[in-house]
Amino acid sequence: MYTIGIDIGGTNTEFGLVSRQGEILRRGQFATRQYTNPHTFAEALKGEIARLLEGMGEIGVAGAGIGAPNGNFYKGTVEFAPNLPWRGIIPLADIISEALGVPAWLTNDANAAALGEMVYGGAKGMKNFIVITIGTGLGSGIVVNGDMLYGHDGFAGELGHTIVFPEEGRRCTCGRHGCLEAYVSARGIIETYFSHNPGAADQQGISTVLIAERAARGEEAAIRTFDYTGRILGLKLSDAVAFSSPEAIFLFGGITKAGANLFNPVKKWMEHYMLEIYKNKVPLLPSALPENSAAILGASALAWRMS
């Protein structure tokens, strides 16, 4: 028996056929934006997945898990996703289920990352943990009592939009000021770097990868950028621990390749701000999933959990 994991991103949609052990037998991808209608998107997906299954014989497919930005697990919808080509509220789980002829479940990408970590990764056997995904934005997937925390309406776990600096903080993409995501995200980290190294603002192609390389080489502005990033993230992680008292916190995303340059300051500041009863009890860990498979694995983990 297999599941299909589908990760719908603003740029690409990736999909794969996944075993219960987390082996991706076959995989593929296509550009999301070429389908301005979710139904033609689902038809294209159907064709791609039929090709994936060609010559596989009579294998069973238990269902499809979908990870998508602004995804709502309860309703199976994608709602007002600014980075997807479809406007409004799209009942995407139903559309895809109908096209593929198998049950389908949908959640947001950060929740999918947490489910992937739980089913195949470093959170195996854990009942309470948090995954923070750092990319263009900052997402979070929170697991409590062994279950994904969806909350009353399916939109729980927006730690990127908890507030660090009310009023006077940086403008966030959500329209408010001072959100965690405005500081701890690719965009936020680059902005911090410019503030520590104003000359760099003129340089083409500054990226978090480049800043991490400069920190590794000992560049002062880059090191201070990671320290500041770690301080803000550490502060909000200490708040998160006071909320749900997790067994561990996982960081996920390209920026985690910065390794100790990122983890050390986050850990230092998290412990600095931590309430005594939690101090030195909550490991801060890198995701144990390979980055290029994590999205498909996370989506497929949802299907394994539900089917």
Next chain:
Amino acid sequence: MYTIGIDIGGTNTEFGLVSRQGEILRRGQFATRQYTNPHTFAEALKGEIARLLEGMGEIGVAGAGIGAPNGNFYKGTVEFAPNLPWRGIIPLADIISEALGVPAWLTNDANAAALGEMVYGGAKGMKNFIVITIGTGLGSGIVVNGDMLYGHDGFAGELGHTIVFPEEGRRCTCGRHGCLEAYVSARGIIETYFSHNPGAADQQGISTVLIAERAARGEEAAIRTFDYTGRILGLKLSDAVAFSSPEAIFLFGGITKAGANLFNPVKKWMEHYMLEIYKNKVPLLPSALPENSAAILGASALAWRMS
């Protein structure tokens, strides 16, 4: 069938015999501090409860629920409770269970308040909600997916010790700076009032009740005190909503008698700081439990849930 609800406070221990409908048939109390040993405390409790049951005939007692500061549900312990006369880690659920001859379960007082709200109060039928208890400190009981959120180690839900003003904020009783509790608690509100009305610092017997009365009479400093309190609490409640997306938030404690003088500014600022997807969706409600019975009811609710 009945349960026994026991609320252990720094001053008094209250207990009562509670029906499944939340009727307290009989109740009593004694001073906690006269028992410097938890075993003599439990023996005294046994005697008191035997008197409570006198003449009741053959009624069944399903078990005892205990609410206590620094209580740990998983372990049934009270750990390093600064306001109780017992030092260190006390296995109080076991001690009381043995003395009374019935099963006993223990949780902290804010969690007991949330359980009481869920079983008898305004949160009946809700699966995701938060209760904030404002008294000497600020406690919180968080319910997610229909279950109390205890976290990995039993110490989840310390929203009073999430940080509003890192480093430069007010000193908190926990030793750190800028915790929510340092602003939103009896002590915190009085300190805010003094800052808005320095003359009042000399007055004897300033209390939150008095400040609420002054706000009701239109005194500027008192009104500004509630607005500032509401701003800080509203900010952190908006963070809490981004975490667990509750159906409602309940405020509990004597200060809630201030009514609109408290609720209006908290509500105003909570919505001000709220992420768009949650705006005007999360009612802020007073606890529906009578204040003088809530602690016993909350403790008994734990026993009903577990027995």
